[in-house]
Structures are given as C-alpha cells and as structure tokens.
Amino acid sequence: MPTGTAELRAGLPPALAESLEAWEEHLRLQRDLSEHTVRGYVGDVVSLLDHLVRRSGRTVADLDLATLRSWLALGRTRGDARSTTARRAASARSFTAHLRRSGQVAEDVGLRLSSPRAHRTLPGVLGADQARAVLEEAARPAAEDEQPADTALRLRNVLVVELLYASGVRVGELVGLDVDDVDRGRRLLRVLGKGRKERSVPFGAPAAAALEDWLTRGRPVLATAGSGPALFLGVRGGRLDAREARRVVHAAVAAAPGTPDVGPHGLRHSAATHVLEGGADLRSVQELLGHASLATTQVYTHVTVERLRAVHAQAHPRA
Numbered sequence: 581m582p583t584g585t586a587e588l589r590a591g592l593p594p595a596l597a598e599s600l601e602a603w604e605e606h607l608r609l610q611r612d613l614s615e616h617t618v619r620g621y622v623g624d625v626v627s628l629l630d631h632l633v634r635r636s637g638r639t640v641a642d643l644d645l646a647t648l649r650s651w652l653a654l655g656r657t658r659g660d661a662r663s664t665t666a667r668r669a670a671s672a673r674s675f676t677a678h679l680r681r682s683g684q685v686a687e688d689v690g691l692r693l694s695s696p697r698a699h700r701t702l703p704g705v706l707g708a709d710q711a712r713a714v715l716e717e718a719a720r721p722a723a724e725d726e727q728p729a730d731t732a733l734r735l736r737n738v739l740v741v742e743l744l745y746a747s748g749v750r751v752g753e754l755v756g757l758d759v760d761d762v763d764r765g766r767r768l769l770r771v772l773g774k775g776r777k778e779r780s781v782p783f784g785a786p787a788a789a790a791l792e793d794w795l796t797r798g799r800p801v802l803a804t805a806g807s808g809p810a811l812f813l814g815v816r817g818g819r820l821d822a823r824e825a826r827r828v829v830h831a832a833v834a835a836a837p838g839t840p841d842v843g844p845h846g847l848r849h850s851a852a853t854h855v856l857e858g859g860a861d862l863r864s865v866q867e868l869l870g871h872a873s874l875a876t877t878q879v880y881t882h883v884t885v886e887r888l889r890a891v892h893a894q895a896h897p898r899a
Contacts, residue, residue: 585622585623585626585627588626588627588630589626591630591633592626592629592630592633593633593638593639595638595639595640596629596632596633596637596638596639596640599639599640599679599684600622600625600626600629602678602682603625603674603675603678603679604618604622606678606682607621607622607674612776614752614774616752617774620667620671621671621674621675624667624668624671624672625671625672625675627651627668628643628647628648628651628668628671628672628675631647631650631651631654632647632651635647635650640679640684640685641684641685643676643679643685643689644689645689645692645693648669648672648676648689648690648693649693651668651672652665652668652669652672652693652695655668665695666695668695669693669694669695670695672690672693673690673691673693674690675690676688676689676690676691676693677690677691704840704841704842704846705842705846705849705850705853706833706839706840706842706846706847706850708854708857710836710838710839710840711745711847711850711854713836713837713838713839714741714745714832714833714835714836714839715741715742715745715786715832716836717832717835717836718737718738718741718742718832718835719738719742719790722734728801729801729802729815731797731798731801732797732798732799732801732802733798733802733815734798735790735793735794735797735798736794736798736799736802736812736813736820737828737831737832738790738793738794739787739790739791739793739794739798739812740754740812740820740825740828740829741828741829741832741847742783742786742787742790742791743769743783743787743790743791744829744844744847744848744851745847745850745851746783746784746786746787746851747769747771747781747782747783747787747851747868748781748847748848748851748852748855748868748869749769749771749781749848750773750844750845750848751822751825751826751829751843751844751845752822753771753772753773754812754825754844755812755819755820755821755822755825756772757769757771757810757811757812758808758809758810758811759795759809759810759811760809761811762791762811764788764791764792767782767783767784767785767787767788768780768781768782768783769781769782769783781868799811799813802814802815802817803817804816804817806818807819812825825844826843826844829842829843829844829846829847830843833846848869851868852868852869855868
C-alpha cells in the first residue's frame with residue numbers, strides 16, 4: 581500500500597473498516613484481480629473513507645456524491661494528474677457499485693461521478709534500428725576470463741531483453757514464466773496475464789537461440805534445490821524479481837548509444853508499434869498483448885500515424 585495507507589486504514593471506524601474488508605475480499609476472490617491492482621484500488625478507497633470520516637461520516641450510508649466530488653477535487657488541488665484522478669474515480673465507482681450490490685446502501689452514488697479522461701500516453705518507443713542496437717549490445721560476446729556465474733547472468737539478461745521485445749509480454753508475465761510454459765518446438769510462450777487469462781504468444785528465432793543458450797549453459801549454473809520450475813532465476817537461484825528484470829532492460833538500453841531510456845514496458849510498446857508498422861492487423865496485436873479491449877490497443881495506431889505524419893512533413897517536397 582502507499583505510504584500512510586496502513587495508518588489511515590487502522591484509524592477507520594469499525595463499520596467503514598468492515599465494508600472495506602468485504603469489498604477487498606470481493607476484488608480478490610470474485611473479480612480475481614492481481615495483488616498489485618487490489619492494492620491500488622484499496623489504497624484509493626482508504627483515502628476516500630478517511631476523507632468521509634473527516635466530513636463526520638461513520639458508515640457507508642453517509643457516503644454521497646458531494647463527498648466523492650470533494651475528495652477528487654482535493655486530490656486535484658494537491659497536484660494529482662488527470663490519470664490519477666481518473667483511476668481514483670474508477671476505484672470509488674467500483675466500491676460504491678459493490679455497496680449497492682451487497683445491499684449495504686440503497687443507491688449507487690458513484691454512478692453519477694464523472695472524472696476527466698486520462699491522457700492516453702505511451703512511454704518512449706524505440707525505432708526498429710534502435711531496438712536492433714539494444715539487442716546487439718545485450719548479446720555482445722563476453723571477455724575470455726568470464727566466470728561461469730557471470731556467463732549465466734549474461735545469458736539470462738540477453739534472454740530477458742530478447743523475449744520482452746520478441747513477445748511484447750509484460751515484465752510480470754515474463755518473470756512468472758515456468759520452464760514448462762515454453763513450447764520450444766513451436767516457439768510459443770504460455771502466458772498468464774491480467775485476470776488470470778491465459779494466452780499463447782509467439783517468439784522468433786533470435787529469442788529461441790537465446791533461450792537455448794540460457795537453458796543449456798546459464799540456468800543450470802544458477803539453479804538450486806529451491807529454484808522450482810521458474811524459467812528465469814536470480815543470482816541466488818530463486819525466481820527472478822521484476823525489479824531486477826527492469827534493471828537489466830535499462831542497462832541494456834543505456835549501452836546502446838542514442839536510444840531513449842525505456843524499460844520493459846517501453847520494449848512492449850516498441851514491439852506492438854513495430855508489428856503494426858509491419859502490417860499486422862489491430863486484432864492480432866490485441867491478442868499478442870493480451871488486451872481485454874480493442875480500444876486499449878488502438879492507442880498504438882496513434883503512434884504509427886504520428887510517426888507517418890512526421891516522416892511526411894520532413895520528406896515530402898510539398899508537405
């Protein structure tokens with residue numbers, strides 16, 4: 581939870597704390613949301629309920645539209661971005677909808693709560709040449725005196741970067757892969773995405789070669805009795821942490837001169853953009869990325885169109 585959320589939650593009146601706990605259980609067990617998403621939603625609603633208490637509210641029956649609006653407005657005065665306000669409003673609407681469905685209130689006051697549309701922005705996207713340079717830097721041959729453990733880590737890091745770009749998977753999906761989730765013959769990953777939805781994602785020959793190197797010459801060096809089935813391992817043999825995977829990507833990108841600083845999500849966006857520019861249809865890219873809605877995927881068309889306009893303005897004699 582965000583800093584201070586635990587303290588705010590501990591200070592809630594018992595009735596509000598009970599309603600919050602019931603909703604949190606609903607998010608985990610019935611909606612099957614990821615732990616990260618649950619923490620974000622709960623943190624937002626703890627803030628809302630603390631705001632309600634400061635307005636003398638003691639139960640969810642005291643929660644009205646004016647309280648919701650004043651809570652969002654307070655966040656805006658403190659500098660919340662449009663995207664943060666939109667997310668907080670979505671959290672509040674989820675909470676009030678659950679209150680109505682569970683019979684705790686007679687009316688869903690969140691239905692009338694509007695919020696600004698979040699600006700749909702993307703992190704930096706690598707050009708195809710830049711992506712190639714990053715991958716070449718990551719695969720640069722090692723020094724002759726490299727130790728076995730260093731070789732194993734280098735081979736792992738190459739595979740991290742190759743697979744993230746080749747498949748467009750999220751970093752959490754990548755580090756969650758087990759060895760058996762990889763179909764080496766058909767070059768497919770079995771990925772467990774958001775909402776525990778499973779999908780198959782293809783990868784190409786360079787990533788397949790990096791995978792073979794890691795499985796034959798890298799992973800056995802780091803594996804321990806407690807490694808389990810994890811595909812990617814950390815230096816002590818446990819499952820690779822997403823934070824370390826992010827560090828690996830940033831280091832690989834920094835080693836390629838002239839490339840913008842992007843992390844795993846930037847590689848995902850780069851992969852989607854390059855696939856679209858190569859002629860793939862939007863539905864295929866939606867399936868590749870594991871987006872529940874095509875509207876989420878459509879943001880990539882804006883990137884490619886803007887790039888086309890920039891090229892046209894620069895190159896066309898009558899632009």
